[in-house]
Amino acid sequence: MARIPEEIIDEVRQSNDVVEVLGQYLSLKKTGSTYKALCPFHQERTPSFVVTPVKQIWHCFGCGKGGNVISFLMEHDKVSFIEALRTLAKRANITLPSSDGYKEGAHDLLYQANEFAAKFFQERLTSGIGTGAREYLKNRGVSDQSIEFFRLGYAPNAWEDLLKEAGKQGLSLPLLKEAGLIVARDEGTGYYDRFRHRIIFPIFSLSGRVIGFGGRSLEQNPQAKYLNSPETPIYHKGRGFYGFCQAKSPVQDAGKAILVEGNFDLIIPYQHGFKHILATSGTALTPDQARLLSRYAKQAVVCYDPDPAGQNATDRAIPLLLEAGIDVKVAVLPPEMDPDLAIRREGEQAFAAIIESAITFIEFKVMRARLMSDLSQVADKSALVNNLLNLLALVSDPVKRRLYIKELAEAAGLDESFILELARKKEGFKPEGNGQDVPQNNKPDWEGEILSILLRRPENISTILPELSVQGLASSRLIGLLKKLGAIYQDTGRLDGAGLIMKFEDREEQSLLSGSLVHKELPDDSLDSADNDTQLLSDYLIKLRKQNLKPRLKDIQQELKLAEKAGDSILVAKLLRQYQELSSGNSGNKTE
Numbered sequence: 001m002a003r004i005p006e007e008i009i010d011e012v013r014q015s016n017d018v019v020e021v022l023g024q025y026l027s028l029k030k031t032g033s034t035y036k037a038l039c040p041f042h043q044e045r046t047p048s049f050v051v052t053p054v055k056q057i058w059h060c061f062g063c064g065k066g067g068n069v070i071s072f073l074m075e076h077d078k079v080s081f082i083e084a085l086r087t088l089a090k091r092a093n094i095t096l097p098s099s100d101g102y103k104e105g106a107h108d109l110l111y112q113a114n115e116f117a118a119k120f121f122q123e124r125l126t127s128g129i130g131t132g133a134r135e136y137l138k139n140r141g142v143s144d145q146s147i148e149f150f151r152l153g154y155a156p157n158a159w160e161d162l163l164k165e166a167g168k169q170g171l172s173l174p175l176l177k178e179a180g181l182i183v184a185r186d187e188g189t190g191y192y193d194r195f196r197h198r199i200i201f202p203i204f205s206l207s208g209r210v211i212g213f214g215g216r217s218l219e220q221n222p223q224a225k226y227l228n229s230p231e232t233p234i235y236h237k238g239r240g241f242y243g244f245c246q247a248k249s250p251v252q253d254a255g256k257a258i259l260v261e262g263n264f265d266l267i268i269p270y271q272h273g274f275k276h277i278l279a280t281s282g283t284a285l286t287p288d289q290a291r292l293l294s295r296y297a298k299q300a301v302v303c304y305d306p307d308p309a310g311q312n313a314t315d316r317a318i319p320l321l322l323e324a325g326i327d328v329k330v331a332v333l334p335p336e337m338d339p340d341l342a343i344r345r346e347g348e349q350a351f352a353a354i355i356e357s358a359i360t361f362i363e364f365k366v367m368r369a370r371l372m373s374d375l376s377q378v379a380d381k382s383a384l385v386n387n388l389l390n391l392l393a394l395v396s397d398p399v400k401r402r403l404y405i406k407e408l409a410e411a412a413g414l415d416e417s418f419i420l421e422l423a424r425k426k427e428g429f430k431p432e433g434n435g436q437d438v439p440q441n442n443k444p445d446w447e448g449e450i451l452s453i454l455l456r457r458p459e460n461i462s463t464i465l466p467e468l469s470v471q472g473l474a475s476s477r478l479i480g481l482l483k484k485l486g487a488i489y490q491d492t493g494r495l496d497g498a499g500l501i502m503k504f505e506d507r508e509e510q511s512l513l514s515g516s517l518v519h520k521e522l523p524d525d526s527l528d529s530a531d532n533d534t535q536l537l538s539d540y541l542i543k544l545r546k547q548n549l550k551p552r553l554k555d556i557q558q559e560l561k562l563a564e565k566a567g568d569s570i571l572v573a574k575l576l577r578q579y580q581e582l583s584s585g586n587s588g589n590k591t592e
């Protein structure tokens with residue numbers, strides 16, 4: 001079996017939401033930002049099976065199994081990785097390459113039709129017929145390089161241009177219609193081109209295939225300035241971003257994204273070096289988009305138009321991003337500006353400054369409330385605080401939530417303890433069940449604690465690993481796992497989520513990982529998390545040492561007694577040395 005490209009595996013995983021898929025098998029109950037269910041893999045009466053949508057993973061604290069959406073299907077249906085992948089690909093209408101390298105599946109023709117159309121539009125833009133369109137793009141500051149990179153095109157001002165060309169290539173009418181490229185005439189006879197006299201922006205899948213188009217009219221007074229492909233079996237509005245295929249790596253590298261509305265708002269900044277940028281293009285931000293983004297970045301700067309529509313869209317995007325675990329900031333553009341204009345008129349440095357000085361979502365809400373109400377009035381102020389607390393309830397990370405509360409107190413000019421008091425009274429605002437009501441093993445799991453901190457702070461792996469490798473201190477499984485994680489971190493500079501789990505084929509390793517990714521979040525009162533983690537790490541090492549060394553020391557004592565009885569002074573000396581080394585806790589420095 002030929003190996004399936006990682007990009008496609010990623011695409012399959014990301015197109016199958018863990019909650020949606022597992023929800024078909026289990027009855028999931030929402031508790032805060034996670035879901036719980038009775039575990040399908042062991043007998044239980046109280047649920048210890050947890051699904052975390054933000055991280056797209058699941059874990060059972062009863063039997064210890066866990067993983068991502070693919071491993072769930074493997075475990076549940078007792079099927080191989082490939083079989084699970086096929087099922088999920090089918091569910092998401094994604095075509096997997098088959099073993100002989102040829103594409104298979106019902107949607108191949110659709111991809112072909114889209115690719116044909118993309119080439120057709122590109123060719124029309126460069127031909128004589130596209131002179132006006134090229135002029136337009138030039139006036140809007142789009143470079144030739146960008147035209148090529150984003151594969152921009154032109155749909156001519158004609159009714160059957162694409163239709164006829166497609167016919168010559170042997171593409172059938174029903175196929176073109178299914179791809180959304182042509183529209184049936186009202187009279188019921190024949191078809192015409194959907195996109196006419198428009199600049200064409202191809203929309204790509206994560207793996208770079210053309211799945212649809214957006215078109216910007218070149219008419220003076222168009223009926224619709226922008227027109228998108230309709231929903232087709234391979235194109236779903238609001239599932240991806242415009243530009244995601246191109247900006248994916250920059251977003252991942254930066255760990256953050258600039259969110260804009262329109263196609264030009266993306267292309268122009270991208271062209272000027274702002275490559276970690278995504279456009280919602282044609283829809284308001286959807287929960288799917290927020291979730292998708294959260295797998296690549298933990299911070300977003302929303303940079304929508306300063307007009308009321310843009311500001312309302314910003315307002316609606318904030319809770320979706322927070323719920324997906326993304327820190328939200330809002331860029332404040334001067335009136336009548338958008339990112340495209342800001343760069344072209346004010347220059348890239350001015351735009352960089354606008355992004356740099358983005359305000360927090362709390363400041364944004366306060367700013368809006370000031371415009372729409374009178375914050376010197378108690379009622380208005382308390383409505384704002386209430387509103388913001390509802391937003392903060394969506395933040396699942398307790399440390400972040402505390403920071404936000406502090407900020408909220410400052411912004412509202414109220415005492416932090418007063419806000420905390422209000423927060424405590426609020427429904428859904430408790431530090432939720434990060435496994436407290438989950439059955440505990442009799443032995444505390446210090447290895448798991450250490451692993452979960454190292455997943456948060458992978459930069460510590462290289463220093464902790466030698467300490468853990470000391471004889472008997474940590475299990476060989478943890479050591480092996482950390483070695484792999486250390487290598488991945490060195491390679492990619494990051495460790496997180498369901499994508500990470502995919503890199504581990506061993507199901508036990510997957511379960512260990514999901515366990516540490518799901519249930520361990522920082523204690524509620526730890527504000528300074530980095531320092532706190534360092535402290536916790538050394539505490540846990542001491543605890544692990546105590547836990548694991550006690551039995552080892554007992555063994556040595558036994559052996560010592562025997563050696564003394566036998567009069568073996570060399571062995572006695574050796575055992576004594578070992579005992580001292582182990583019990584003094586600095587055995588890591590010796591190599592014997």
Ligand SMILES: [Zn+2]
Nearest residue numbers: 039042060063
């Ligand atoms: Zn279980």
